[in-house]
Amino acid sequence: MTEKPLILIVNDDGYEATGLEAMVEIAKTFGEAVVVVPDRTRSAMSHAITMNEPLHVKQYKQRDGVSYWRTNGTPVDCVKIGQRVVLRDRKIDLILSGINHGSNSSVNVVYSGTIAAAIEASFSHPAVGLSLLDYSPNADFTAAIHFGKKIVAEVLKHGLPQHTCLNVNFPNVKIDEIKGIRVTRQADTYWEQDLEERIDPIGRKYYWLTGHLVDVDHKEDTCEWALAHNFISVQPVQYDMTAHQYINDLKYLENVQ
Numbered sequence: 001m002t003e004k005p006l007i008l009i010v011n012d013d014g015y016e017a018t019g020l021e022a023m024v025e026i027a028k029t030f031g032e033a034v035v036v037v038p039d040r041t042r043s044a045m046s047h048a049i050t051m052n053e054p055l056h057v058k059q060y061k062q063r064d065g066v067s068y069w070r071t072n073g074t075p076v077d078c079v080k081i082g083q084r085v086v087l088r089d090r091k092i093d094l095i096l097s098g099i100n101h102g103s104n105s106s107v108n109v110v111y112s113g114t115i116a117a118a119i120e121a122s123f124s125h126p127a128v129g130l131s132l133l134d135y136s137p138n139a140d141f142t143a144a145i146h147f148g149k150k151i152v153a154e155v156l157k158h159g160l161p162q163h164t165c166l167n168v169n170f171p172n173v174k175i176d177e178i179k180g181i182r183v184t185r186q187a188d189t190y191w192e193q194d195l196e197e198r199i200d201p202i203g204r205k206y207y208w209l210t211g212h213l214v215d216v217d218h219k220e221d222t223c224e225w226a227l228a229h230n231f232i233s234v235q236p237v238q239y240d241m242t243a244h245q246y247i248n249d250l251k252y253l254e255n256v257q
């Protein structure tokens with residue numbers, strides 16, 4: 001690559017997130033960074049897109065060669081706006097999503113706006129979603145930046161398989177505690193969830209989603225095992241959700257008249 005790459009950055013935590021500036025620091029190491037992010041927190045939006053109201057986008061900052069844009073749309077909308085509006089006439093070399101505050105490992109990938117944006121990006125570009133297992137707004141992204149640069153450098157050098165993005169999760173530990181990188185598969189997990197009933201200040205009932213993650217897998221090739229043992233989990237993800245292994249098992253349905 002003779003020219004510096006053009007890197008589009010999106011997220012689901014919004015334009016004020018600490019993780020956004022961490023991602024900008026990674027991207028600026030390699031080329032020109034352009035940011036298109038939601039105007040508020042849009043976590044757990046999955047692959048939602050905006051269809052029933054107008055989308056707006058506005059540049060809100062230009063700093064150190066980076067242009068920052070925000071929109072009222074979802075994380076996936078950010079990818080579309082970045083590709084088709086902000087960078088309409090330019091060749092994007094890489095799309096980065098994050099760095100997310102909190103885990104996007106195992107079943108969380110189903111709900112994640114961060115990884116949905118990376119999947120959307122992978123339709124046409126190399127894409128990587130990065131997450132740190134720390135939900136604090138003041139999370140320390142030092143280790144994620146350090147290893148994130150190494151991972152992005154390899155992606156720019158080697159590329160990614162067509163229509164495949166990377167779901168990268170960093171354990172919440174110091175740099176010298178990270179044992180390395182594992183290429184993993186999605187762990188078999190589920191959320192044990194409940195809707196906690198509460199009362200608002202004027203006496204009306206409302207409900208708050210609560211729960212905890214249950215891991216029924218525990219095998220050493222999974223994302224959850226890697227993260228629990230202080231490895232960075234790098235997981236290839238694709239948008240094809242077909243359960244290919246069961247197609248032949250269901251052929252009997254073709255006999256239904």
